[in-house]
Amino acid sequence: RATTDDLVPETLDDLARGVQGCRRCPLWRDATQGVCGEGPARAGLMVVGEQPGDQEDLAGRPFVGPAGRLLDTMLEAAGLDRRDLYLTNAVKHFKHEPRGKRRLHKTPNAGEVQACRWWLDHERRLVKPRLILALGATAGLALLGRKPAVQAERGQIITADDGARVLLTVHPAYLLRLPDPTTRDKERARFLADLAVASAEL
Ligand code: URA
Numbered sequence: 001r002a003t004t005d006d007l008v009p010e011t012l013d014d015l016a017r018g019v020q021g022c023r024r025c026p027l028w029r030d031a032t033q034g035v036c037g038e039g040p041a042r043a044g045l046m047v048v049g050e051q052p053g054d055q056e057d058l059a060g061r062p063f064v065g066p067a068g069r070l071l072d073t074m075l076e077a078a079g080l081d082r083r084d085l086y087l088t089n090a091v092k093h094f095k096h097e098p099r100g101k102r103r104l105h106k107t108p109n110a111g112e113v114q115a116c117r118w119w120l121d122h123e124r125r126l127v128k129p130r131l132i133l134a135l136g137a138t139a140g141l142a143l144l145g146r147k148p149a150v151q152a153e154r155g156q157i158i159t160a161d162d163g164a165r166v167l168l169t170v171h172p173a174y175l176l177r178l179p180d181p182t183t184r185d186k187e188r189a190r191f192l193a194d195l196a197v198a199s200a201e202l
Contacts, residue, residue, distance in 0.1 A: 037088025
């Protein structure tokens with residue numbers, strides 16, 4: 001097929017254009033646009049989330065909604081500046097279902113994650129980060145090639161089969177969902193400790 005999603009991107013700009021024309025899986029149909037990664041082309045740390053949310057889908061930028069705001073705060077607390085990092089997602093289009101006027105997030109399946117690895121792998125090839133921070137199970141699946149046990153494997157650097165150094169932690173949206181204040185404080189502290197491991201590596 002001679003579509004743009006078959007062309008090997010030579011730059012991150014090429015890649016961003018390719019994502020807009022991506023037909024590798026059906027998720028493009030219901031999304032406003034593709035959401036590519038953003039950040040310095042030679043960032044030492046790449047942060048990988050799951051997929052764009054409602055606000056990211058509309059803005060065309062990763063991590064600009066509630067989870068992104070929490071991530072920014074926590075990164076700053078760990079001594080990391082978002083502007084120095086390359087932020088992206090395992091899946092580049094927003095998967096959702098309508099619920100009244102709202103669009104409810106749906107977790108991408110393994111086939112969608114696999115299809116979108118084309119883009120994540122090219123982002124990794126172009127940015128060459130020293131360390132990749134995987135936020136949650138979907139990012140872990142995309143980077144490790146298997147579904148990780150996030151709570152058991154978090155906070156330590158894992159070497160993937162392809163040689164990537166991956167630090168796994170929970171997704172910030174998980175922290176936002178915790179109803180109990182004591183659990184929430186404890187989980188935020190653990191998340192911060194995981195980010196400190198990344199910070200110490202840079
Ligand atoms: N959640 C993600 O995983 N990625 C985003 O970009 C926003 C929310």
